[in-house]
Amino acid sequence: ARLKLATLSPDGSAWMERMREGAAEVAAKTGGRVQLKYYPGGVMGNDDAVLRKMRIGQLQGGTVMAGSLSEIYPDIEIYSLPMKFRSLPEVDHVRKTMDPLLLDALSQKGLIAFGIAEGGFAYILSQKPIRNLADLRQRKMWIPDDDPNVLEGVKAFELKPIPLAVSDVLAGLQTGLIDTVTTSPIGAVALQWHTRVNYLLDVPFMYIYALLVADQKAFLRLPSEDQTVVREVLTRMFADIDRRNREDNIKAMTALRHQGIEFITPSPEALAELRNHSDKVPRRLVAAGRFSPRLVEVLDNHLNAFRRR
Amino acid sequence: MIRRLEDALLVGLLLAMIVTATFQIVLRNLLGVSIVWGDIMVRVMVLWIGLLGAMIAARKGEHIRIDLLGRLMPGRFQTFVDGAVQLATALLCAAAAVSAFRFVRSEAVFGQTAFARVPAWACEAIIPTAFFVIAIRYLALSIQNLRGGTPAKHP
Amino acid sequence: MSLYLLIPGLLLLTLSGAPIFAVILATAMVGFHYLEVDLSVIAIELYRIAETPVLVALPLFTFAGYLLGESKTSRRLVRLTRAFIGWMPGGPAVVAFTACALFTAFTGASGVTIVALGGLLLPALGETGYSEKFSLGLVTASGSLGLLLPPSLPLILYGIVAQQLDVGRTVTFEDLFLAGIPPAILMVLLLSLYSLWANRHSPTPLTRFSGREAWAALKEAAWEVPLPLFILGGIYSGYFAVSEAAAVTALYVLVVEVLVYREISFSALPGIMRESMVMVGGILLILGVSLAFTNFLIDAEVPDRLFQAIQARVTDPMIFLILLNILLLVLGMLLDIFSAVIIMVPLILPVAVSYGIDPVHLGIVFLANMQIGYFTPPVGMNLFIAGYRFKKPVIELYRAALPFMAVLLAAVVIITYFPRLSLLFIRP
Numbered sequence: 025a026r027l028k029l030a031t032l033s034p035d036g037s038a039w040m041e042r043m044r045e046g047a048a049e050v051a052a053k054t055g056g057r058v059q060l061k062y063y064p065g066g067v068m069g070n071d072d073a074v075l076r077k078m079r080i081g082q083l084q085g086g087t088v089m090a091g092s093l094s095e096i097y098p099d100i101e102i103y104s105l106p107m108k109f110r111s112l113p114e115v116d117h118v119r120k121t122m123d124p125l126l127l128d129a130l131s132q133k134g135l136i137a138f139g140i141a142e143g144g145f146a147y148i149l150s151q152k153p154i155r156n157l158a159d160l161r162q163r164k165m166w167i168p169d170d171d172p173n174v175l176e177g178v179k180a181f182e183l184k185p186i187p188l189a190v191s192d193v194l195a196g197l198q199t200g201l202i203d204t205v206t207t208s209p210i211g212a213v214a215l216q217w218h219t220r221v222n223y224l225l226d227v228p229f230m231y232i233y234a235l236l237v238a239d240q241k242a243f244l245r246l247p248s249e250d251q252t253v254v255r256e257v258l259t260r261m262f263a264d265i266d267r268r269n270r271e272d273n274i275k276a277m278t279a280l281r282h283q284g285i286e287f288i289t290p291s292p293e294a295l296a297e298l299r300n301h302s303d304k305v306p307r308r309l310v311a312a313g314r315f316s317p318r319l320v321e322v323l324d325n326h327l328n329a330f331r332r333r
Numbered sequence: 334m335i336r337r338l339e340d341a342l343l344v345g346l347l348l349a350m351i352v353t354a355t356f357q358i359v360l361r362n363l364l365g366v367s368i369v370w371g372d373i374m375v376r377v378m379v380l381w382i383g384l385l386g387a388m389i390a391a392r393k394g395e396h397i398r399i400d401l402l403g404r405l406m407p408g409r410f411q412t413f414v415d416g417a418v419q420l421a422t423a424l425l426c427a428a429a430a431v432s433a434f435r436f437v438r439s440e441a442v443f444g445q446t447a448f449a450r451v452p453a454w455a456c457e458a459i460i461p462t463a464f465f466v467i468a469i470r471y472l473a474l475s476i477q478n479l480r481g482g483t484p485a486k487h488p
Numbered sequence: 489m490s491l492y493l494l495i496p497g498l499l500l501l502t503l504s505g506a507p508i509f510a511v512i513l514a515t516a517m518v519g520f521h522y523l524e525v526d527l528s529v530i531a532i533e534l535y536r537i538a539e540t541p542v543l544v545a546l547p548l549f550t551f552a553g554y555l556l557g558e559s560k561t562s563r564r565l566v567r568l569t570r571a572f573i574g575w576m577p578g579g580p581a582v583v584a585f586t587a588c589a590l591f592t593a594f595t596g597a598s599g600v601t602i603v604a605l606g607g608l609l610l611p612a613l614g615e616t617g618y619s620e621k622f623s624l625g626l627v628t629a630s631g632s633l634g635l636l637l638p639p640s641l642p643l644i645l646y647g648i649v650a651q652q653l654d655v656g657r658t659v660t661f662e663d664l665f666l667a668g669i670p671p672a673i674l675m676v677l678l679l680s681l682y683s684l685w686a687n688r689h690s691p692t693p694l695t696r697f698s699g700r701e702a703w704a705a706l707k708e709a710a711w712e713v714p715l716p717l718f719i720l721g722g723i724y725s726g727y728f729a730v731s732e733a734a735a736v737t738a739l740y741v742l743v744v745e746v747l748v749y750r751e752i753s754f755s756a757l758p759g760i761m762r763e764s765m766v767m768v769g770g771i772l773l774i775l776g777v778s779l780a781f782t783n784f785l786i787d788a789e790v791p792d793r794l795f796q797a798i799q800a801r802v803t804d805p806m807i808f809l810i811l812l813n814i815l816l817l818v819l820g821m822l823l824d825i826f827s828a829v830i831i832m833v834p835l836i837l838p839v840a841v842s843y844g845i846d847p848v849h850l851g852i853v854f855l856a857n858m859q860i861g862y863f864t865p866p867v868g869m870n871l872f873i874a875g876y877r878f879k880k881p882v883i884e885l886y887r888a889a890l891p892f893m894a895v896l897l898a899a900v901v902i903i904t905y906f907p908r909l910s911l912l913f914i915r916p
């Protein structure tokens with residue numbers, strides 16, 4: 025059987041190299057019965073197109089950003105709540121117990137998920153310094169034009185954002201249409217946005233991540249021993265990618281410093297004010313019916329337990 | 334009746350597109366506000382305008398074509414070839430309409446939103462509609478030509 | 489049914505006059521059928537039109553172009569260019585070339601130029617004393633001149649496709665815009681020299697430069713002259729996004745032609761809108777089914793195979809460029825420029841970069857070839873649009889356009905093998 029998987033990451037990237045190793049391992053361990061075929065570089069279209077193509081059976085799976093799955097299972101975006109995590113150890117503690125919960129819930133919706141790969145913390149990058157909420161409110165801040173959750177976050181901070189397609193962001197930074205973006209260090213470097221900003225607000229703003237998913241119907245068509253192999257290999261492969269991305273983000277962060285971008289640490293009062301507003305976001309999203317209150321509570325309990333230690 | 338509706342929709346959408354995009358600029362530069370789903374709506378309008386235009390172009394078979402053999406053939410035979418080719422086009426578009434319709438139906442079941450509260454299937458519905466209308470129109474042109482009556486004129 | 493039977497079948501369908509979109513659609517459908525992919529994929533790919541921000545500019549610029557075409561803008565533009573460079577030997581031809589080039593740069597879609605300017609230029613050139621054959625060839629060939637000048641849409645589309653490809657070198661719009669200028673000037677120059685030579689036995693009278701006429705022409709076109717500055721200024725100062733610039737253009741032109749010049753009545757507007765959008769529909773439908781066809785090629789791994797085939801046989805960048813020119817000329821005959829960019833750039837660019845060819849230079853080479861493809865016999869959009877507009881048999885247009893094609897072919901050879909020309913302003 026052939027499993028056709030799409031991904032946005034370009035051919036030749038470290039991510040794709042590891043994916044190809046995984047494909048070779050699956051082929052070897054199933055005696056060539058299962059072939060993984062990749063479509064890198066976004067050639068199959070954006071995440072929405074990839075998910076549509078999975079539903080009609082042209083593709084059997086792919087890597088997609090968590091936000092793209094929010095129509096299927098809204099809670100999948102729960103780690104992306106603004107300023108929810110303060111450090112990577114917090115993330116690791118929560119993910120250890122909550123990842124299985126989320127992946128299991130996805131399988132109830134007809135998607136087999138092999139894991140979550142960290143995209144890293146997104147930071148606020150700007151052309152003029154941002155030291156507090158008042159500064160942030162004065163900036164022309166870009167937000168993606170297709171994510172309703174981001175919009176709720178923006179409302180909580182009382183910002184006046186400028187929605188644009190990702191493809192228009194670099195031009196927007198060049199012309200001054202926008203002067204502030206939120207993205208991970210890897211993202212900033214890959215999209216060349218880092219050449220157009222001068223400051224980084226050194227507070228993890230939100231956690232972003234992708235998932236490797238396969239269509240359940242297609243997956244269950246494989247002989248059960250092959251299912252076990254595929255699941256084992258792909259889970260290990262994606263966990264590897266998850267780890268490597270963390271290292272890549274550290275490198276990208278260094279690249280940002282070398283670029284001459286100034287890292288701004290806000291004062292305790294300014295930080296408290298930002299946290300105060302970000303705390304409203306989960307409530308808003310629960311009220312809007314986007315997140316289940318129970319899951320937000322579980323997340324908070326894990327975090328509080330970790331912080332008390 | 335359908336023609337009037339098509340024309341009105343096309344003109345309305347083009348005007349709405351100009352107004353929305355300009356309104357966004359004014360809102361942003363004067364009030365610092367943006368309609369978040371404005372850009373997505375405008376992009377869906379482009380799809381609708383394009384396919385409506387394509388439907389209208391099919392009325393007289395005005396879709397761009399390369400007619401080399403036809404020019405070399407005697408008139409009566411040319412009419413027959415035109416009819417045959419239009420019939421093939423109609424069948425193709427009908428097949429495309431059927432598969433596009435199945436797609437839109439499955440999207441309706443899936444229930445994704447495109448922007449604001451507008452469901453994705455409603456935005457996509459223009460695709461099977463356009464193929465269906467184009468199929469009907471090329472079928473009509475083909476019948477006209479194959480009967481050998483008044484030949485449908487081509488650019 | 490064998491694939492080998494299919495190709496002559498599709499060719500026959502094409503030459504018998506099936507709409508281009510239907511031929512591409514048929515190819516995609518048969519292809520997906522072979523791959524056992526549900527044909528719903530065609531609708532999914534068509535929907536990607538709604539997920540491509542740059543396409544917003546297409547209907548808006550086309551509408552603006554039709555408005556300019558319906559009003560007397562083209563006359564003012566010709567008067568303006570004649571007033572400023574009409575003193576030059578071969579002036580009227582140069583004026584026509586320049587006007588067409590500037591118009592195409594701003595309207596993007598090349599058919600619009602022939603429809604809007606051609607109807608005025610053809611009789612004007614005739615009155616000046618050029619033969620009908622020469623004038624016809626000039627207008628047909630000039631319909632795609634200016635494709636390399638900013639802000640032409642194919643140039644922008646190339647930039648977008650190239651940026652998504654991650655070939656290790658960034659392709660910025662500024663670089664592309666600057667790179668297109670010297671080659672475009674070269675083309676106008678060579679065409680002008682040819683015009684002088686072709687009419688050496690019957691030279692046309694010159695108009696002397698007059699400050700008063702120049703000022704009068706400038707004043708007459710006062711509302712239209714600032715348009716390009718206004719649009720580019722708006723984008724570069726951050727007042728509006730690139731995709732919004734098209735809407736501002738459309739609105740501005742609408743106001744100027746309907747309310748200021750009053751050359752278009754309110755009652756004529758719906759008709760103009762309809763006409764322009766029918767043309768957009770034709771182009772977008774071809775683009776949509778081309779997306780599906782491209783997706784079939786990708787699913788069938790054709791790009792990978794082509795990449796490997798070229799990689800295995802070609803070792804020299806020069807040979808690669810020669811093959812590329814031939815390939816692009818053929819493609820220019822078969823495809824419209826938007827499909828060609830979307831289908832071919834992802835295939836060609838990585839190979840080209842691996843031969844050390846600058847991606848910006850490649851973009852200019854690509855579009856320069858495509859520009860000629862618009863009117864190379866037997867197949868070319870300009871030829872058909874001109875045939876329709878001037879009510880001339882296509883065979884007559886073939887003969888008229890041939891010498892102009894030869895001149896532009898020489899220009900393309902120079903552009904291809906002297907990358908310094910394209911890179912003059914960006915990598916000195």
Ligand code: NA
Binds near residue numbers: 069
């Ligand atoms: Na894409």
Ligand code: NA
Binds near residue numbers: 861862863864865867
């Ligand atoms: Na051609």
